[in-house]
Amino acid sequence: MTKTKAPEDLLKKLRTGHRFLVTSHINPDGDAVGSSLGLARVLKRIGKGGVVWSRDATPKIYGKLAGSERIHVGEEPPNGFPQAFDAAIVLECPTLDRTGLEGSLKELPIINIDHHLGNEQYGKVNWVDTGAPSLGSMIYRLAEGLMVDLDPDTATCLYLTLVTDTGGFRFANSTPQAFEAAAALVTEGARPDLVAQWIYESRPESAVRLLGEMLQSLELHAHGRLATAVLSHEMLEKAGASNADTEGLIDYPRSIAGVDAVALLRQVEDGKFKVSLRSRGDIDVEKVARKRGGGGHKNAAGFLIEGKSKAALKEVVAALEAILE
Amino acid sequence: MTKTKAPEDLLKKLRTGHRFLVTSHINPDGDAVGSSLGLARVLKRIGKGGVVWSRDATPKIYGKLAGSERIHVGEEPPNGFPQAFDAAIVLECPTLDRTGLEGSLKELPIINIDHHLGNEQYGKVNWVDTGAPSLGSMIYRLAEGLMVDLDPDTATCLYLTLVTDTGGFRFANSTPQAFEAAAALVTEGARPDLVAQWIYESRPESAVRLLGEMLQSLELHAHGRLATAVLSHEMLEKAGASNADTEGLIDYPRSIAGVDAVALLRQVEDGKFKVSLRSRGDIDVEKVARKRGGGGHKNAAGFLIEGKSKAALKEVVAALEAILE
Numbered sequence: 001m002t003k004t005k006a007p008e009d010l011l012k013k014l015r016t017g018h019r020f021l022v023t024s025h026i027n028p029d030g031d032a033v034g035s036s037l038g039l040a041r042v043l044k045r046i047g048k049g050g051v052v053w054s055r056d057a058t059p060k061i062y063g064k065l066a067g068s069e070r071i072h073v074g075e076e077p078p079n080g081f082p083q084a085f086d087a088a089i090v091l092e093c094p095t096l097d098r099t100g101l102e103g104s105l106k107e108l109p110i111i112n113i114d115h116h117l118g119n120e121q122y123g124k125v126n127w128v129d130t131g132a133p134s135l136g137s138m139i140y141r142l143a144e145g146l147m148v149d150l151d152p153d154t155a156t157c158l159y160l161t162l163v164t165d166t167g168g169f170r171f172a173n174s175t176p177q178a179f180e181a182a183a184a185l186v187t188e189g190a191r192p193d194l195v196a197q198w199i200y201e202s203r204p205e206s207a208v209r210l211l212g213e214m215l216q217s218l219e220l221h222a223h224g225r226l227a228t229a230v231l232s233h234e235m236l237e238k239a240g241a242s243n244a245d246t247e248g249l250i251d252y253p254r255s256i257a258g259v260d261a262v263a264l265l266r267q268v269e270d271g272k273f274k275v276s277l278r279s280r281g282d283i284d285v286e287k288v289a290r291k292r293g294g295g296g297h298k299n300a301a302g303f304l305i306e307g308k309s310k311a312a313l314k315e316v317v318a319a320l321e322a323i324l325e
Numbered sequence: 326m327t328k329t330k331a332p333e334d335l336l337k338k339l340r341t342g343h344r345f346l347v348t349s350h351i352n353p354d355g356d357a358v359g360s361s362l363g364l365a366r367v368l369k370r371i372g373k374g375g376v377v378w379s380r381d382a383t384p385k386i387y388g389k390l391a392g393s394e395r396i397h398v399g400e401e402p403p404n405g406f407p408q409a410f411d412a413a414i415v416l417e418c419p420t421l422d423r424t425g426l427e428g429s430l431k432e433l434p435i436i437n438i439d440h441h442l443g444n445e446q447y448g449k450v451n452w453v454d455t456g457a458p459s460l461g462s463m464i465y466r467l468a469e470g471l472m473v474d475l476d477p478d479t480a481t482c483l484y485l486t487l488v489t490d491t492g493g494f495r496f497a498n499s500t501p502q503a504f505e506a507a508a509a510l511v512t513e514g515a516r517p518d519l520v521a522q523w524i525y526e527s528r529p530e531s532a533v534r535l536l537g538e539m540l541q542s543l544e545l546h547a548h549g550r551l552a553t554a555v556l557s558h559e560m561l562e563k564a565g566a567s568n569a570d571t572e573g574l575i576d577y578p579r580s581i582a583g584v585d586a587v588a589l590l591r592q593v594e595d596g597k598f599k600v601s602l603r604s605r606g607d608i609d610v611e612k613v614a615r616k617r618g619g620g621g622h623k624n625a626a627g628f629l630i631e632g633k634s635k636a637a638l639k640e641v642v643a644a645l646e647a648i649l650e
Contacts, residue, residue, distance in 0.1 A: 170521035196495035212540025
């Protein structure tokens with residue numbers, strides 16, 4: 001397998017600097033939080049100062065990662081900015097504006113570390129490896145390059161990025177490289193059982209109740225190949241749920257044997273629904289969404305539809321049945 | 326980490342024999358099916374004949390493993406038994422009677438390969454490694470010992486055993502050794518995304534509907550530390566579900582943040598419930614179950630209770646609140 005090493009000019013920049021700003025993207029996910037905290041800890045171990053700065057707050061489920069309580073959150077720069085920093089290290093952002101902080105960050109030399117296709121190479125130093133299963137796996141290799149031994153807390157930060165970015169080792173990016181990094185990080189003290197508990201066994205009660213409500217609306221069509229479900233304001237109210245609780249619920253109808261496409265209609269206001277579509281393989285739901293003013297990818301797309309629940313659902317079913325034939 | 330090699334006497338037995346019977350335990354799980362099929366394929370690659378014999382049928386979700394359709398199922402021995410076989414290789418059975426076939430198997434020399442504590446060393450050759458994350462990971466090492474290159478189908482059989490035995494890399498046995506074996510097997514062509522689809526995205530519609538019904542009965546007690554739910558005959562009927570669909574449903578209330586103990590009451594007949602208990606850490610639910618004529622382990626136990634749904638639930642809640650104080 002291919003596996004790029006951290007480039008020498010990057011290692012040199014880190015070795016010669018004294019204090020770094022580490023940042024990632026808005027709406028931080030596990031990879032953003034874990035790789036930022038992991039990198040800050042790696043830098044500390046080679047005697048460098050560092051501040052992690054994130055425009056948006058850290059999701060609660062990542063709150064057990066060591067150092068998460070010290071992340072500087074918001075648009076206001078941290079103390080001493082920019083003079084006190086040698087460079088801003090930007091993680092997991094194909095473009096600088098993904099940080100939500102580009103206005104400020106421009107005042108510092110930028111180090112760009114990313115694994116996204118189409119990264120715009122906006123840094124003074126750029127390390128982009130589109131084959132890396134998570135950004136955190138690149139930070140692990142960076143630590144190798146810097147010859148830093150990891151402590152259990154750092155290993156945990158980086159291990160978590162593998163779990164969240166590979167969907168718990170269920171996505172196609174669960175490569176040999178992902179498993180090798182996991183082996184090394186668990187050897188250094190990461191605890192897969194604890195990380196799984198944080199990520200998969202810490203759901204809000206309201207989200208679990210909302211799942212129960214949503215499943216009451218489950219319907220199968222097209223000889224079981226199409227599943228639909230609805231999330232109405234009434235259901236959210238009954239479950240004591242907020243919009244954040246709707247995340248990931250579409251995975252449940254999708255987990256039914258034989259289902260190749262799913263449509264979830266979420267009420268946004270009276271007579272208006274956001275339709276989320278998922279599909280497997282060659283079934284192109286983006287086409288369906290685009291025709292109706294929406295967009296997305298082949299296997300995950302969405303659009304808005306107006307009308308009463310029943311009529312909207314009927315229209316969506318007809319559109320999907322047409323492409324499932 | 327410790328990692329025992331396949332012993333030389335075992336390798337020799339396999340190299341010198343011509344035809345083997347491969348078997349595992351009753352109610353086969355992913356490790357039983359995957360390691361049996363994987364071993365049969367490894368033997369074939371070194372020119373040996375083999376038959377996989379299982380007393381019980383292969384669960385449908387493992388039906389995509391190569392060779393699963395050729396497993397000999399039932400109590401009746403396969404053709405040519407016992408003369409046509411040099412030995413019976415028994416996988417994942419701490420005692421021979423776990424096969425459900427001990428009467429017949431005794432007619433052959435036994436090779437015992439297992440990873441359970443307390444294995445009774447009932448074989449002529451015994452290889453027991455209690456540190457192995459799955460039996461399939463031992464078969465992988467056996468293939469290494471025999472210097473057999475794996476094909477993608479064999480790698481998939483063995484990779485699946487890692488997924489099922491580590492709970493998708495979420496249990497504490499997700500060791501460096503487990504991840505290293507996964508890395509090697511994915512390198513040889515196992516597909517984590519496909520295996521995850523078979524195991525986690527092939528649920529019967531009835532099981533998903535039953536989850537929806539069960540969640541309607543969700544209650545939290547003891548300041549959110551105790552979750553309870555009920556599965557009544559009425560719910561099963563409404564969901565079109567059978568008892569098999571109840572498996573794993575207890576994991577959903579358990580996934581709520583802050584929940585340390587769960588009780589699921591499943592109606593077995595009018596006025597009688599099977600109570601399943603789960604807990605985290607030091608909370609000992611076995612004590613609660615034993616007091617009421619049941620049993621289990623500290624973190625997973627069960628017992629039977631008589632009475633109407635409401636009264637039974639009240640009694641269970643009181644018993645668990647007492648140990649949560």
